[in-house]
Amino acid sequence: xxxxxxxxxxxxxxxxxxxxxxxxxxxxxxxxxxxxxxxxxxxxxxxxxxxxxxxxxxxxxxxxxxxxxxxxxxxxxxxxxxxxxxxxxxxxxxxxxxxxxxxxxxxxxxxxxxxxxxxxxxxxxxxxxxxxxxxxxxxxxxxxxxxxxxxxxxxxxxxxxxxxxxxxxxxxxxxxxxxxxxxxxxxxxxxxxxxxxxxxxxxxxxxxxxxxxxxxxxxxxxxxxxxxxxxxxxxxxxxxxxxxxxxxxxxxxxxxxxxxxxxxxxxxxxxxxxxxxxxxxxxxxxxxxxxxxxxxxx
Numbered sequence: 058x059x060x061x062x063x064x065x066x067x068x069x070x071x072x073x074x075x076x077x078x079x080x081x082x083x084x085x086x087x088x089x090x091x092x093x094x095x096x097x098x099x100x101x102x103x104x105x106x107x108x109x110x111x112x113x114x115x116x117x118x119x120x121x122x123x124x125x126x127x128x129x130x131x132x133x134x135x136x137x138x139x140x141x142x143x144x145x146x147x148x149x150x151x152x153x154x155x156x157x158x159x160x161x162x163x164x165x166x167x168x169x170x171x172x173x174x175x176x177x178x179x180x181x182x183x184x185x186x187x188x189x190x191x192x193x194x195x196x197x198x199x200x201x202x203x204x205x206x207x208x209x210x211x212x213x214x215x216x217x218x219x220x221x222x223x224x225x226x227x228x229x230x231x232x233x234x235x236x237x238x239x240x241x242x243x244x245x246x247x248x249x250x251x252x253x254x255x256x257x258x259x260x261x262x263x264x265x266x267x268x269x270x271x272x273x274x275x276x277x278x279x280x281x282x283x284x285x286x287x288x289x290x291x292x293x294x295x296x297x298x299x300x301x302x303x304x305x306x307x308x309x310x311x312x313x314x315x316x317x318x319x320x321x322x323x324x325x326x327x328x329x330x331x332x333x334x335x336x337x338x339x340x341x342x343x344x345x346x347x348x349x350x351x352x353x354x355x
Contacts (some may be wrong), residue, residue: 083184086200088164090180091326097170098314104140104163105131105314136355143312161220163312164215169208171321172299175328179269180290186273194299198284206288207295214296219301222311243308247347253301254340262297299324305343308350 106127110188132140142159180200187197225242253259269291276287302320309316327335 062216082187082197082199083245086180086184089201089353090177090298092203093169097166097173099130099316100132100136100140100166101312101317102169103132103136103313104143106130106311107140107318123355134325149286157219157223159215160219161212164222165212167303167306167317168215171317172211172295172324173208174309174321175266175299176204176291176295178205178328179266179273180204182269183273186270186277190277196279198279198281202281202284203288203291206285206290207292208288209285210289210292210296214300214303222307225307241351244347244350246304246307247343247350250301251340251343251347254336254343259295259301259336260333263328265294266291266298267331298328302339308346 106129110129117201139159139162143163144154175336180203183203184200191197272290273287276283276290278284278287299320302324305316305320306313323335323339327339
């Protein structure tokens with residue numbers, strides 16, 4: 058029997074569709090995640106086009122020639138100011154907290170756009186376990202609580218990446234050899250990323266990301282705080298898989314949308330393909346690239 062709370066026949070078509078989405082946790086989380094990733098990439102694309110057309114330092118990377126001929130995506134005033142802050146010179150001298158927060162937000166956008174899709178299998182696994190529990194009449198915590206915990210880890214990591222960006226920018230002003238464009242800092246970032254691909258810690262994190270069922274099922278709870286902590290844990294494993302790959306952005310340009318898309322695609326593939334072949338191949342390419350960059354910089 059349909060209760061009054063579940064009867065949406067008095068709503069129009071759009072209202073009934075929205076109500077159906079709200080009642081279905083799996084559909085709700087899918088819609089939210091797709092919108093979040095789409096919005097992140099749209100904002101990153103808008104900033105990339107603006108950066109290429111402005112001829113900012115480092116805007117000579119592959120794809121920038123194409124970006125210069127694309128129309129600038131219109132943005133609301135607030136987002137336009139945000140893009141200007143992100144594309145301005147590093148805020149070391151001014152020390153303004155607004156610019157620093159903008160830099161953190163930019164890194165977080167890159168994390169959402171590139172890393173959140175790779176977490177889709179983990180989130181889908183949680184939804185499947187939740188559906189089973191709900192069918193038994195057990196209370197279930199909404200999947201977005203898990204996602205919130207996952208993204209909290211990447212927000213914290215974005216603050217670290219932003220601080221690293223500021224540090225590299227500061228020392229590059231003091232010593233040209235530390236400028237990523239000069240090769241040394243970029244080669245160091247590539248070397249660290251390449252070596253990490255061969256590490257046992259990388260493989261341990263990948264194992265957790267590839268097989269989330271045992272962790273999600275074994276740590277199942279009907280308490281939101283515990284599911285949030287479970288999301289934090291999954292975020293840590295994902296960060297352990299991907300933090301070194303994010304260092305590649307210091308060699309190719311922080312706001313390089315093409316390389317960020319490539320890193321995001323590789324993260325999805327690496328978490329789905331069993332074995333070490335993909336990791337070792339990427340590590341070899343990064344180490345050869347680092348060596349070549351050092352030779353060129355000399």
